[in-house]
Amino acid sequence: MIGYLVRRLAQLIPVLFVVSVVLFLLLRLLPGDPTTEILGQEASAADRAALRADLGLDTPLWRQFLDWIGGVLTGDLGRSWLTDEPVAGVIVDRLPATVELGLIALLLAVLIGIPAGVLAAVRRRTATDSALTGLGVLALSTPHFYLAALLILVFAIWLRVVPPSGYVPFTEDPAGNLVRMVLPAITVGSTVVAVVLRQTRGSLLAALGEDYIRTAEATGLRRRRIVTVYALRNALVPVVTVTALQIGALMSATVVTETIFTLPGMGTLIVNGIFSRDLPVVQGAVLVVVTFVLLVNLVTDLVYAWLDPRITY
Amino acid sequence: MPLLSVEHLTVTFNPDSRPVPAVTGVDLHVDAGETLAVVGESGSGKTVTALSVLGLTPRPPACRTTGTIRLGDTDLTSLDARGWRSVRGRRVAMVFQDPSTALNPLLTLGTQIADAIRAHEPVGRAAARERALAALELARLPQPGTRLEQYPHQLSGGMRQRAAIALALAAGPQLLIADEPTTALDVAVQAEILDMLDTLRRDLGMGLILITHDLGTVATHADRVAVMYAGRVVETGPTGQVLGDPRMPYTRALLAATPRLDAPARQRLVAIGGHPPDLAVAAPGCAFAPRCPVALDVCRDERPALRPHAPDQLAACHHPEAPLPGPVAAEHDPTSAGEPTGEPVAEFDEVVLHYPVRRGLLRRVVDRVRAVDGVSLRLWPGRTLALVGESGSGKTSLTRTLLRLERPTGGTVSYSGIDVTRPDREQLRRLQREVQVVFQNPYASLDPRMTVAQILAEPLRVHRLDASRTELVRLLEQVGLDAAALDRHPAAFSGGQRQRIAIARALGPRPRLIVCDEAVSALDVSIQAQVLNLLADLQREHDLSYLFITHDLAVVRSVAHDIAVMRHGRIVEHGPAERIYGSPTHEYTRLLLEMAPGHPTQAPSGRTAAWSR
Numbered sequence: 001m002i003g004y005l006v007r008r009l010a011q012l013i014p015v016l017f018v019v020s021v022v023l024f025l026l027l028r029l030l031p032g033d034p035t036t037e038i039l040g041q042e043a044s045a046a047d048r049a050a051l052r053a054d055l056g057l058d059t060p061l062w063r064q065f066l067d068w069i070g071g072v073l074t075g076d077l078g079r080s081w082l083t084d085e086p087v088a089g090v091i092v093d094r095l096p097a098t099v100e101l102g103l104i105a106l107l108l109a110v111l112i113g114i115p116a117g118v119l120a121a122v123r124r125r126t127a128t129d130s131a132l133t134g135l136g137v138l139a140l141s142t143p144h145f146y147l148a149a150l151l152i153l154v155f156a157i158w159l160r161v162v163p164p165s166g167y168v169p170f171t172e173d174p175a176g177n178l179v180r181m182v183l184p185a186i187t188v189g190s191t192v193v194a195v196v197l198r199q200t201r202g203s204l205l206a207a208l209g210e211d212y213i214r215t216a217e218a219t220g221l222r223r224r225r226i227v228t229v230y231a232l233r234n235a236l237v238p239v240v241t242v243t244a245l246q247i248g249a250l251m252s253a254t255v256v257t258e259t260i261f262t263l264p265g266m267g268t269l270i271v272n273g274i275f276s277r278d279l280p281v282v283q284g285a286v287l288v289v290v291t292f293v294l295l296v297n298l299v300t301d302l303v304y305a306w307l308d309p310r311i312t313y
Numbered sequence: 314m315p316l317l318s319v320e321h322l323t324v325t326f327n328p329d330s331r332p333v334p335a336v337t338g339v340d341l342h343v344d345a346g347e348t349l350a351v352v353g354e355s356g357s358g359k360t361v362t363a364l365s366v367l368g369l370t371p372r373p374p375a376c377r378t379t380g381t382i383r384l385g386d387t388d389l390t391s392l393d394a395r396g397w398r399s400v401r402g403r404r405v406a407m408v409f410q411d412p413s414t415a416l417n418p419l420l421t422l423g424t425q426i427a428d429a430i431r432a433h434e435p436v437g438r439a440a441a442r443e444r445a446l447a448a449l450e451l452a453r454l455p456q457p458g459t460r461l462e463q464y465p466h467q468l469s470g471g472m473r474q475r476a477a478i479a480l481a482l483a484a485g486p487q488l489l490i491a492d493e494p495t496t497a498l499d500v501a502v503q504a505e506i507l508d509m510l511d512t513l514r515r516d517l518g519m520g521l522i523l524i525t526h527d528l529g530t531v532a533t534h535a536d537r538v539a540v541m542y543a544g545r546v547v548e549t550g551p552t553g554q555v556l557g558d559p560r561m562p563y564t565r566a567l568l569a570a571t572p573r574l575d576a577p578a579r580q581r582l583v584a585i586g587g588h589p590p591d592l593a594v595a596a597p598g599c600a601f602a603p604r605c606p607v608a609l610d611v612c613r614d615e616r617p618a619l620r621p622h623a624p625d626q627l628a629a630c631h632h633p634e635a636p637l638p639g640p641v642a643a644e645h646d647p648t649s650a651g652e653p654t655g656e657p658v659a660e661f662d663e664v665v666l667h668y669p670v671r672r673g674l675l676r677r678v679v680d681r682v683r684a685v686d687g688v689s690l691r692l693w694p695g696r697t698l699a700l701v702g703e704s705g706s707g708k709t710s711l712t713r714t715l716l717r718l719e720r721p722t723g724g725t726v727s728y729s730g731i732d733v734t735r736p737d738r739e740q741l742r743r744l745q746r747e748v749q750v751v752f753q754n755p756y757a758s759l760d761p762r763m764t765v766a767q768i769l770a771e772p773l774r775v776h777r778l779d780a781s782r783t784e785l786v787r788l789l790e791q792v793g794l795d796a797a798a799l800d801r802h803p804a805a806f807s808g809g810q811r812q813r814i815a816i817a818r819a820l821g822p823r824p825r826l827i828v829c830d831e832a833v834s835a836l837d838v839s840i841q842a843q844v845l846n847l848l849a850d851l852q853r854e855h856d857l858s859y860l861f862i863t864h865d866l867a868v869v870r871s872v873a874h875d876i877a878v879m880r881h882g883r884i885v886e887h888g889p890a891e892r893i894y895g896s897p898t899h900e901y902t903r904l905l906l907e908m909a910p911g912h913p914t915q916a917p918s919g920r921t922a923a924w925s926r
Contacts, residue, residue, distance in 0.1 A: 003673060211414035218367055218409075219402035219429035219480060233419050308419055309464045 001305075004313035008298050012291075019290050020072070020283075024065050027279050034277035038081055055081055068283065077284035082276055087284035090269065094285075097167055098254055098265035104181060105189035105250060109243060113193040117200025117239075122227060124205060132197065139194035144253050148187045148260045155183060165262045184261045188253045192246045199242045203235040210234070237307055244300035248293050314385075315342040316520040317366065317405075317488055322380035324361050324370055333593045335361045337544045339380075340619075343488065343520040348511070350523045350535030350552070352567070354837035355808070356589055358544035359524045363490045366522075367405055368397040384488065403433045406481035410493040412473035416465040422449070422476050423461030429483045445483060452479035453509060470704070471502035475509070482513065488520040489513075495530070499703040500864060504908040507534050526837060528571045529867075529909075532556055537625075540564050543590050543600035546619065550626030560628035562608075562635070563601045570842040572867040574909055578890050581846050582871050585839035588807050599631070607635040653693035653875075658729060658826050658858045659715060659748075661690045665723035666710050666882075684710040686882035687724070692826060695852065697859040699869035699890070701905065702879035708862050711879070712828055715860070716750060728826070746776045749819035753831035755811035759803040765789075765814055766799040773821050788817040792847060809840030813847070820851065826858045833868060845871050867909050870894070878902045 034057070035048040052058050056067060071078055077087035120132040156164035162179050170177040207213065208231050216230045255267035262268075266285055273282040305311045324336040336358040343349045351359045361370060368389065370376050382389040384404055392400065409415040417425055426445035430436065436444070442461065449457035452475040465473055474494060481489060491510060495503035511534060514521040523535055531538050531552060539549040540561065548561040559565045569583035587604040590596065599605070602612040611631050619627040666685035669678040685707045692698050702708045713719035714726045717733060726733040728748060731740040749772075752758040759768055766785055773780035786796045792813040803811055812832065819827050829848070833841045849872055851857060863869050869876070870890075877887040878901065886899040897903045 211409060211411065212417040214369065215407075215409060215415045215477070215480070216417065216425075216428075217369055217401065218407045219484070220398045220400070220432045221402075221428060222398065222432065225428070225432075230417050230420070234417070310418060310466045 001313055005298075005302075008301070012294055012298075015294060016287070016291065020069055020287060021065070023283055023286055023290075024068065025061075027282060028061060030274070030277065032277060034081060034279065037277040068280070072284075072287070077287075078280040080278055080281050082278045082281075087280050090281060091266070091285055091288055094264055094266050094269045095288075096169065097263045098258070098267060100170065100177075100181060101184055101188055101254055101257070101263065101265060102247070102250055104185035105192055106243070106247070108185065108189035109192040109196045109246070113196030114200050114236075114239065116193075117197040118204060118227065118232065120197065120201040121204040121208070129201075133201065136194040136197045139190040140198075142190065144187050144191075144256045145260060147190055148183070148257060151183045151186060152260075165260070167261075167263045180261075184257050184263060187257045187260075188250060191253065192243070192250060195242050195246055196239060199239050200235060203238045204231055207231040207234040233307065237304060240300055240303050240307065244296055247296050251289055251293065316345045316347075316385065317522075318342040318381075318383045319362070319366065320381045320383075322362065322365060322382065323378070324358075324365055325377045326371070327375065328377040329374055331593060334595075335544055335592060336365070339541075339544075339546050341539055341546070341549075343522055345487065345520050346514065346518045347537065348514060348521040348523055348535045350525060350531040350538040351541060352525060352528065352531055352538055353541035354526060354589060354839060356543075356592070357541040359541050360492055361544075362541070363407065363492055363522065363524055366488075366490065367401050367407055368392065369401075399433065402429050402481070402484045402486065404486055405488045405490065406484070406486035407490040407492065408474070408477050408481045408494050411497045412470060412477045413465070413497070415477050416473060416480070418465055421462055421464055422479075426461075426476075426480050426483045429480055433484045445479075448479040448483040449476070451482055451513065452476065454479065470498050471506065474498060474502075474506055478506075478510070478513075482517075485517075486519065488522070490522040490524065492524045493526070494523075496526075500866075500905060501703065501908045503530075510534070528556065528568060528838075529573075540567070544592060545600065545629065546627075547601065547630075548626075548628040549619070550623065554623055554626045558623065558626075560622045560626065560633035561601075561630045562605045564628075566604075566606075567838055570839045572841070572845075572865075572870050574867045574870060574894065574906060576870055578894065579849070579871055579874070581849065582842035584842035584846050586843075588809060588840065599629070607632065653691075653696055655694050656729070657691040658694050659692040659860075660727050661688055661711065661715070661724070662727070663724035664688045664711060664714055664721050664726055666707075666714060666719060667722045683882045685714070685721070688879070688882070688884055689724075690877055690884065690887070692858050692860055693875075694825070694858055695856045696874040697852065697861055697869075697872050698875045698877060699861045699863060699866075699873035700877050700879060701863055701866055701869070703864055706879045707882040708879045709830060710882075712830065712860060712862055716748065716828065717744070742776070746822040747825045748828065749822065749824040749826070750828045750830065751812070751815050751819050751832040754835050755808055755815050756803075756835075758815055759811055761803055764800050764802055768803070768814065769799075769818055769821055772818060776822050778822060788821055789814075791820060791851065792817045793843075807840075809836055809843060812836060812840075812844055816844070816847065816851075820855075823855075824857070826860065828860045828862070830862045831864070832861070834863065834865070841868070848872060865909065866894070866905055878905065 034055070035043070035051045039047055039051060056064055068078060077091070079086055080090060116132050120129045123129050152164045155162050162182055166180055168176045168180065208227070213226060213231055216226050221230070254265060255271055258265040258267035259271060266289060270282055270285045273279070273285065305313055319339060319341040322336055322339040323334065326333040326335055339358070339362055341349065341362070351362065353359045364370050365378050366382055366389070370378055378390070380390070384400065387400070389400060423442055423445050426448055427438065427441035430441045430444050445461060446457050449460055454460050454472060454475045460476070465476065468476060494510065495506050498506065507530060510521060510523070513519065523530070525531060535552045537550065538552050538555050539546050540555070540563065541547065542563050548555060548559065548564045555564060556568065559568060566583065566585045570585055572582065585604050590600050590603065598613040598615055599608070599617055602608040605612065609631065617629045617631045619629045622628050622633055664685055665687055667681040667683055670680040670682060671677065672679045688711055690698065700708045700711070710719060714721045715728070715733060720734060728744055731744060733744065736744055766782070769785045769788055770780040773784070782799065785799060789795060789798055794810065794813055794817070798806070798814070803814065806814065833844050836844060845868070848859065852859060859872070861869055861872060873890045875888065876890050876893040877884050878893070878899065879885070880901050886893065886897065886902045893902060894906070897906060
């Protein structure tokens with residue numbers, strides 16, 4: 001187990017290296033000149049050249065990459081071209097909002113998606129099942145920006161039960177923070193809830209058709225125990241898989257959602273960074289997100305082993 | 314009063330749309346301490362009958378159950394959901410066919426068995442575990458204490474079935490239903506499990522319903538037998554009476570079709586032509602009439618009732634005295650008795666196949682699994698070599714080296730002078746054309762989305778051979794099917810028909826050697842006989858060689874020229890079939906022969922006079 005963990009962590013190194021190279025090169029392929037974004041259209045050629053030299057943009061690409069990756073390895077993500085703040089500090093400021101958003105969305109997925117999926121499976125081919133699966137399809141096919149606008153319109157503008165946008169840190173005002181997080185979390189979580197619901201329903205129905213369920217029935221177990229212990233546990237392995245896959249998708253959903261709700265999170269950081277060609281910030285932020293997603297995958301594999309004794313590492 | 318009595322049981326699936334009468338008017342009874350065998354082919358309704366005794370047939374409207382089922386003085390058919398739960402496990406328990414799927418893979422044996430107890434009795438966790446331990450001891454699981462914490466995948470097949478039996482016995486049922494409890498197990502383990510069920514039935518005074526398709530098992534383990542066909546009981550009575558003097562032609566045909574160790578070698582089996590009827594199509598008359606060799610007009614128009622013929626023996630036949638055509642006189646083919654001639658088709662020379670076992674941080678090789686450990690064998694033209702062994706003996710691994718699915722660690726595998734491990738382009742094409750395979754499970758080995766025509770044409774196209782419809786029809790006719798099959802999908806065919814399609818596919822590229830990997834194990838007895846006969850005919854016609862992998866010595870009795878018995882990766886005995894069956898020298902071969910179901914010497918006195926007659 002420990003050996004497996006060490007091996008898996010070691011495997012992250014080449015993956016992260018390739019990601020850094022690709023990330024670095026892709027950002028350099030962006031059209032436009034960073035110095036124009038920073039100094040404005042009217043800046044003189046001399047000022048721009050000075051800034052280029054200052055930012056190290058006059059050196060060859062490989063040199064720039066080595067400078068950056070060398071810094072990353074020593075824990076220095078560089079400084080923002082725009083504000084000269086350390087990138088690491090900026091990320092630390094922006095991380096809490098995104099992590100909170102992701103966690104609430106995930107919580108919704110587990111607390112709503114799994115029970116709803118179980119209900120739909122147990123009440124298969126009834127009105128309940130149709131209603132739940134129908135809602136799932138609706139949630140999956142509604143774009144986030146549309147759902148966000150709709151939620152703001154109904155709950156913030158018509159009903160006035162929550163503010164339409166804005167953010168206060170949880171540490172400063174927990175209640176105020178949660179009230180502002182509800183709509184963004186529903187927006188981001190809607191897809192995950194729907195995916196988890198569909199997967200739970202499908203794999204639970206499959207599990208309920210297995211021979212061991214018939215055995216359990218033949219020993220006189222209660223239906224409730226058969227569904228919740230004998231079948232659901234077997235059905236959860238694929239649910240864990242799709243949930244983990246959704247976490248990657250969740251990151252892209254936060255980009256749109258944070259922008260609409262003006263949350264100061266990683267999503268807005270990356271988008272604004274790209275628009276203003278503040279490449280060190282984008283590189284740092286994306287690298288953190290990628291590392292996070294890779295670690296989530298690793299944790300998923302460990303969860304498999306916990307759920308299914310046949311899987312050993 | 315019998316422990317269980319079933320009267321006029323009728324189970325209909327989809328009663329409101331497209332009714333399929335799975336079970337029709339079945340009467341059965343079982344006394345305490347008695348074993349009733351229910352015999353029949355797949356689809357005969359034996360499992361559905363058993364499930365209705367537990368109230369586990371699908372709920373209405375998908376299924377309608379009528380008739381009465383009485384257990385002691387309880388009328389089970391009038392029970393509600395709660396009432397049924399109190400019967401299941403507590404009064405009637407069931408052991409299912411495949412122990413690898415019947416136990417929950419994610420829960421320990423202790424949890425599963427304790428759950429079965431706590432479903433019926435208000436006992437605490439600790440007490441339930443004590444009882445679970447006792448149940449495991451009852452099922453004679455070695456080291457029961459450590460088993461409580463184990464998961465099903467940590468046990469061998471035989472031990473899993475013991476655990477499943479422990480689970481069934483945990484709440485102390487009066488009636489145990491065992492549905493093909495040994496079909497999925499190795500021969501030696503089969504005998505142990507059946508003997509254990511016998512002992513448990515006697516010691517606990519339980520009634521036992523043994524569902525099986527194997528008449529050998531019936532002969533040695535049942536007091537009474539009920540033969541089912543197309544959802545009805547067609548013959549019933551004391552085992553000796555029914556097997557010794559069967560009255561219903563179906564029972565007689567089943568007996569004749571069952572491979573027996575004491576039959577003459579390579580004698581054609583008496584196959585039952587055709588296949589069981591489609592239950593959804595209502596037909597008057599006897600359901601067996603279309604396949605019956607002695608059917609008259611009355612059989613097709615009027616359904617015979619179960620009528621007494623001897624004390625306690627009932628049969629549903631209009632003319633139970635009609636003589637049946639006996640076994641066809643032994644058709645020994647001229648080459649069979651002689652020695653192998655010519656050059657060997659294929660040769661295994663000191664073949665070794667080891668799988669590395671890796672452990673630790675750096676995945677270092679710490680050990681080897683010796684799947685095949687120095688095996689030398691030759692396959693001769695026109696002859697069948699049966700490679701016999703239990704699961705894990707290495708017989709399939711060895712074959713995989715010939716099919717290039719596995720590279721031997723040592724030794725050489727050659728096919729007519731070609732080194733199988735490194736053929737050149739030309740040789741590889743020859744190899745791929747001339748060596749074909751028929752797999753065990755015809756439900757898995759045919760692509761469900763391809764039509765039969767596509768399935769048959771594919772290998773022909775690969776080898777640029779004639780894939781015209783005329784050629785495809787010729788292939789189908791060789792295996793007893795016709796042009797009508799071409800545009801249908803595998804789902805439209807029965808298991809036996811599918812295996813014929815698989816054989817037709819193997820015959821397509823005109824092979825010289827066909828590997829049959831448990832090719833008839835999944836088939837019903839009557840169909841098994843058809844397929845075995847077909848293979849023997851094709852061998853004579855085309856001078857084919859067969860490498861026949863099997864765990865059952867009786868099955869290959871009618872086809873094998875030579876036999877190699879394999880164990881732990883080595884050949885323990887090898888020689889002409891006559892000698893191996895007649896005077897086996899290796900202890901393990903003798904054990905396999907003794908353990909084979911229906912072996913005459915295995916019969917406990919009294920039960921099987923008929924079988925060993």
